[in-house]
Amino acid sequence: RRILQTRLEIIGYSVVTASDGEEALSAFRLSTPDLIVLDVMMPKLDGYGVCQKLRRESNVPIIMLTALADVADRIVGLELGADDYMTKPFSPKELEARIASILRRRFHKTDINIIPNSGIIHVGDLKIDTSEGLVHKNEQRIRLTGIEFSLLELLVSHSGKVFSRLEILQELWGLVGGFHTDTRVVDVHISRLRTKVESDPNLPEFIITARGNGYFFAQIVELE
Secondary structure: OHHHHHHHHHOOOOOOOOOOHHHHHHHHHHHOOOOEEEEOOOOOOOHHHHHHHHHOOOOOOEEEEEOOOOHHHHOHHHHOOOOEEEEOOOOHHHHHHHHHHHHHHHHOOOOOOOOOOOOEEEEOOEEEEOOOOEEEEOOEEEOOOHHHHHHHHHHHHOOOOOEOHHHHHHHHHOOOOOOOOOOHHHHHHHHHHHHHHOOOOOOOOOEEEEOOOEEEEOOOOEEO
16 A cells, blocks of 8 residues: 555655545545545455445546456456456556546546537437536436446447447557456446446347447437
8 A cells, every 4th residue: 555655646646545444435535536546355344345335425436456366256346336446466557557547538538529519418318418427317317437427428429339348448448558457347337337328228229239349339319
């Protein structure tokens, strides 16, 4: 923890640390950080518990660190709402790259193909406000994490285009060359997004699987 804090502060980040899960929740509420790096193995309340509690009150990006070897254990954090995970041992440089990528996506969004000046997109019973980062379904707000919103925005703004898992990783996580990322990260986020925006996630109308190739958004988009 001290080593990571020192490295991140050297490259310009303001860092708040916590030694256990309960302290982490208190620190979050006091400092409202832009991103959280969350260890799974913590005293009092583990990282999964912290992630679950955070998602009830915030969409702050979360990168989880885990030493668990089993793939199913590693993706639990994603299913609870984390944006990304890294397995120990890991390269601090890779962690720094992932932090930079997530923050860049959050605060320095680039123009995407068909998004209008108003930032409002209608598709089916969805209303997507790209300026405010909000999604409504049948007039009811849907709470999406940052990565879920970015994934939806990417697919909607290129409606009909098939994105491979690697292309999605590159577009949203910005990881290319030299960094190994499990492409199942994408599948978990697609699954979570479907449960929120589809009427029947098992028979999706919006986010379609192009078997063997990736995913695409199938509906015609209306601009406001």
